[in-house]
Each structure stands twice: as structure tokens, then as C-alpha cells.
Amino acid sequence: AQKITQTQPGMFVQEKEAVTLDCTYDTSDPSYGLFWYKQPSSGEMIFLIYQGSYDQQNATEGRYSLNFQKARKSANLVISASQLGDSAMYFCAISPHSWGKLQFGAGTQVVVTP
Amino acid sequence: DAGVIQSPRHEVTEMGQEVTLRCKPISGHDYLFWYRQTMMRGLELLIYFNNNVPIDDSGMPEDRFSAKMPNASFSTLKIQPSEPRDSAVYFCASSPRDRVFFGPGTRLTVL
Numbered sequence: 719a720q721k722i723t724q725t726q727p728g729m730f731v732q733e734k735e736a737v738t739l740d741c742t743y744d745t746s747d748p749s750y751g752l753f754w755y756k757q758p759s760s761g762e763m764i765f766l767i768y769q770g771s772y773d774q775q776n777a778t779e780g781r782y783s784l785n786f787q788k789a790r791k792s793a794n795l796v797i798s799a800s801q802l803g804d805s806a807m808y809f810c811a812i813s814p815h816s817w818g819k820l821q822f823g824a825g826t827q828v829v830v831t832p
Numbered sequence: 833d834a835g836v837i838q839s840p841r842h843e844v845t846e847m848g849q850e851v852t853l854r855c856k857p858i859s860g861h862d863y864l865f866w867y868r869q870t871m872m873r874g875l876e877l878l879i880y881f882n883n884n885v886p887i888d889d890s891g892m893p894e895d896r897f898s899a900k901m902p903n904a905s906f907s908t909l910k911i912q913p914s915e916p917r918d919s920a921v922y923f924c925a926s927s928p929r930d931r932v933f934f935g936p937g938t939r940l941t942v943l
Contacts, residue, residue: 751930763923763934770930809875813932819888820865820925820932822875 720745720812722823730829731800738785739795739826741810751813752793753820754784758806766808769793797828805830834858836935838924844941850912853938856905857926865932866899866909867923875923881907914942 721744731737743752754766769777769784777784785794797804807827813820837856845851857864866878879889884901892899896915901907911918919942925934 753932755934761921761939762936763925765931765933768930819877819880821877824874 720747720750720814720819720821722810722812722821724810724823724826726826727824728827728829730831733802733830733832734799736796736798737800737804737828739797739808739810739828741793741795741823743791743793743810743812745791745812745814747814749814752784752786753811753813754782754793754795755809755811755822756804756806757809757825758803763809767795800830802830802832804828836924836926836933838922838935838938840938841936842939842941844943845914846943847915848913849942850910851914851918851940851942853909853922853924853940855907855909855924855935857907857924858933859905861926861928861933862904863927863929863932864901864907865923865925865927866907867925867934869921869923869937870919878909911940914940916942918942 723742750771752769756764767779767782769786776786781798783796807825809825810823811820839854862883865880868876878891879899881901899909921937921939923937925932
């Protein structure tokens with residue numbers, strides 16, 4: 719069984735500042751993958767970043783980085799230099815290494831202000 | 833690549849009618865997922881396929897829901913008969929593994 723917890727329902731961040739979105743998980747699988755998705759108000763689900771549980775380095779994709787702390791079972795997303803276009807709902811998700819069953823957290827609503 | 837294609841984008845129907853949602857996954861992806869998103873329940877995995885074979889349909893809410901994948905480039909999610917509580921956004925997604933790409937979704941409203 720897997721579970722994803724996002725404790726921040728919403729947050730405001732000022733443009734050009736960095737923001738950290740929290741994600742903790744619980745799984746009995748020895749290996750797994752962690753994902754972050756962005757859902758703007760238009761509704762589409764946009765893949766941002768992926769971290770494998772055995773990856774040695776934290777994943778980075780442009781302004782997105784994943785602060786992966788395996789012992790603490792956390793996979794926080796860091797968005798550097800926030801832009802107005804970053805305003806969206808952000809979802810953390812987990813999948814077993816055997817694949818399938820990508821399960822999502824409840825999401826965090828981010829509003830970037832000028 | 834055109835990405836995951838879903839049709840229709842919007843569907844409004846009356847209770848009791850049959851609804852069919854369609855999906856064309858990204859070519860070469862051997863996993864296909866159907867998700868449902870509502871305000872109350874968030875994103876729920878309904879069913880997923882691997883190489884056109886249904887692997888796990890434990891998320892399908894009831895027998896009114898059925899999904900098929902007759903070939904690698906097409907899948908359908910059918911609701912018969914539809915009910916107002918089925919109103920939601922239905923996403924199809926495909927994956928080669930390690931990345932899951934979502935379609936734009938179908939917004940279903942059942943009156």
C-alpha cells in the first residue's frame with residue numbers, strides 16, 4: 719500500500735522568490751518512483767520532475783528541483799525564482815517500481831504574487 | 833508527437849444515458865491509465881493497462897464503468913447508465929515507464 723501526504727493546502731509566494739512544497743510518503747515497496755505534476759487553472763496535468771528511490775542524486779529540471787530525503791520519506795519540490803505562471807495546483811505522486819498505480823496526494827495550491 | 837489525445841473534451845448528458853470517452857495514447861507507450869478527478873476525491877486511478885491488457889481495475893467504482901483497449905493506439909472508458917455523481921474530469925494518461933503523460937481530460941457533466 720502507498721500513501722502520499724501533502725500538508726500544505728495552499729500558499730502564497732512573491733515573484734522571484736523560491737518556494738518549497740512538502741510531500742511525504744509511505745510505501746512498503748523497496749523501490750519506487752516519485753513525481754511532481756503541475757495543474758494550472760486550465761486543467762491540464764503537466765509533468766515536472768521524477769525521482770527514483772535508488773537515484774543517488776536529487777533530480778533537477780530547470781527551475782524545479784526535488785529535495786529527496788529517503789530516510790525521512792520526503793520528496794519536497796523546490797521552485798526557484800517563482801514566476802506568475804507558476805500559479806497552479808501542484809501534486810506529488812508515487813508509483814511502485816513494478817510500475818502502475820501512480821497515486822496522487824491532495825495537492826498544494828500555489829499563488830505567485832507580483 | 834501530438835501527446836495523449838482525448839475526446840470529447842466536454843460532454844454533457846442526462847442521467848441514464850451511455851457515455852463513451854476515448855483516448856489515443858502516445859505511440860510507443862505500453863502503459864495506459866484512466867483517472868478521474870473531482871473536488872471531493874481528488875485524482876483517483878480507475879484502471880490501467882499494460883500492453884493492452886487490463887492489469888488493475890480495482891479503482892473502477894462500480895459495474896456501470898467499463899474500459900477497453902482493443903489495440904495499442906486506442907482505449908475507451910464507458911459509463912452505462914450514467915449518474916449525476918459521475919460528473920468529473922476524466923483523464924487518460926500513457927507511459928513508457930518513469931514518466932506519465934496526461935491527456936487534456938474530458939469534462940463530463942451528467943444532469
